[in-house]
Amino acid sequence: MSELGLCSRREADEWIAKGWVRVDGKVVSELGTKVTPSQKVTVERQAAAEQARRVTILINKPVGYVSGQAEDGYQPAVVLIKPENRWEEDRSPERFDRNHLRSLVPAGRLDIDSVGLLVLTQDGRVAKQLIGENTNVDKEYLVRVEYTKPGRLPDSELQKLNHGLWMDGKPLLPAKVRWQNDDQLSFTLREGKKRQIRRMCEMVGLRVVGLKRVRIGRVKLGNLPEGQWRYLSPDERF
Known part of the structure; x- marks a missing residue:
């Protein structure tokens, strides 16, 4: 499923556990099930709907924040994602929701002394595209x-x-x-x-x-102010 670009491996595990994956029309409930190239893998509509609700956020990370988990007393960049720090020129129609902070992970890191474009995403496809083994995004x-x-x-x-x-x-x-x-x-x-x-x-x-x-890739930091964030727009692609 991951190789087909349907989702990340983590998402595939979740979908299988929820009974949302079928092989040749039959529900697959066991992780690690072998599938041959001739078999057809399909997913239920609920999976696509859930995936569509997952957001990707761009932040201009300042010095002094770590990209991922808090470490050595330094805060993670995700703490900056709150309504008052949203860029006023964000053109995404997405409305801020606290659920957008759940399972939000950095797709690539910036060290604590570096600034600039940091991507935080709930979407496993985005994470795979940016930091997967075979990524070609510069x-x-x-x-x-x-x-x-x-x-x-x-x-x-x-x-x-x-x-x-x-x-x-x-x-x-x-x-x-x-x-x-x-x-x-x-x-x-x-x-x-x-x-x-x-x-x-x-x-x-x-x-x-x-x-x-x-x-x-094709996504630029642009005029996003330091310490502020915006949503990846529906028409933007890395």
Whole structure:
């Protein structure tokens, strides 16, 4: 079901437990049931209706908030999602409901010292698209840096940031890295190892002094103010 793009694996488990999944017309109630490619998997309308009610929220995360669970005394970004922090220019017709905070998980993380676009979703399909093993959704960051050596970063080192660096014993996927202005780089990545950009910069003698995620796929941070949030609109796709 997950491979067919019907739902996430977690949602599939929930739907099977509720009797909403059929194989060749027969209800499947046992998790892990084997299905052959020739068999037809269908789901009840209740599943689609429940999935349609699940929301995805975009927030401009400030420094000092963690993406997921609270840790080391720092609050999670989800605490900012309350009516008074909703962006007044949000064009989504969705009305805020406390149920929108249930099972809301980050689809990709930003470390505590970084700001910018953070996606929180109840929809397993969105989470899989953004952080699944085979994701091809790129993410763009603006990174303010200082060169820790005399002079300016050589072009050869900039090329290494684009392709050629290794991390955790494996080569990094090709990236798109270019100068945005004299002290700011634009990074576009299709992977997200822990503190990857900061570690990449350290490898070529750069120190990161500011990092902001400005785009995930086709969805941009835009003018969303820091600390405020909005719903992903029905017509938006990553």
